[in-house]
Amino acid sequence: MNPPPSFSLLDAAPHARRLVIICLPLLVHLSGCTQADSYSSVANVELPERPKTAAELRAELLAQEQSTPSDYLEASGTYRRNLINELVLEGDISNRATLAQFKDPVVTVEWYSKTNTLLANKSYSVYELLPAQGTVHFKLKTQAPAEVASVGMSISDATAVE
Incomplete structure (x- = not known):
């Protein structure tokens, strides 16, 4: 072989x-x-993040609005003295939030002198429901200092409606 x-x-x-x-x-x-x-x-390759759904975006916006009511609520109005020397405040509270509803907003009233010195301040609850993009009228009768020349109003707090 x-x-x-x-x-x-x-x-x-x-x-x-x-x-x-x-x-x-x-x-x-x-x-x-x-x-x-x-x-x-x-x-090491990063996958692109999937876009959020409309429901997820709405939930995020609602949570953001509910966490800071004072950013979305605004008070405006007028004041006058009545016959028994009470300072009557009348105005509107507007909710600029897109989705969030609030209840029981707290209006903080500040009384100023002629020299624009803060004389006193006090908070009042307005027991109303504020729908999203809605407005509520209020009227408060207060015992203000006699030296009041001007009044400031703002919303300091409110409760978010779940």
């Missing part, structure tokens, strides 16, 4: 030699890569 013929690159056809010469460095390079290397490049 004859021994099997030995194979040598020198005996191979010229195009086969070129193929081996081109593929050999590529195989050496690829064998140096590990599976962890290939996964790490995938793990």
Whole structure:
């Protein structure tokens, strides 16, 4: 029996030699890569964040509005003295919130002198429900200092309606 013929690159056809010469460095390079290397490049890719649904956006806006009622509530009005020397404050409380409803807003009244010095302040609850984008009228009778030249009104707090 004859021994099997030995194979040598020198005996191979010229195009086969070129193929081996081109593929050999590529195989050496690829064998140096590990599976962890290939996964790490995938793990570093950030997936785009999915857009929020309309319901999620509305829930976020509602939570934001409910957390800071004084940012969305505004008081405006007039004042006058009545026959028994009470200072009568009349005005409107407006809710500029898109979704949030509030109840029992607290109107803080500040009394100022002719020199614009703060004489006193007091808070009054107005027991009304303020719908989103709504307005409520109020009327308060107060015992103000005699030296009052002007009055300021603001909303200091309210309770969010769930």
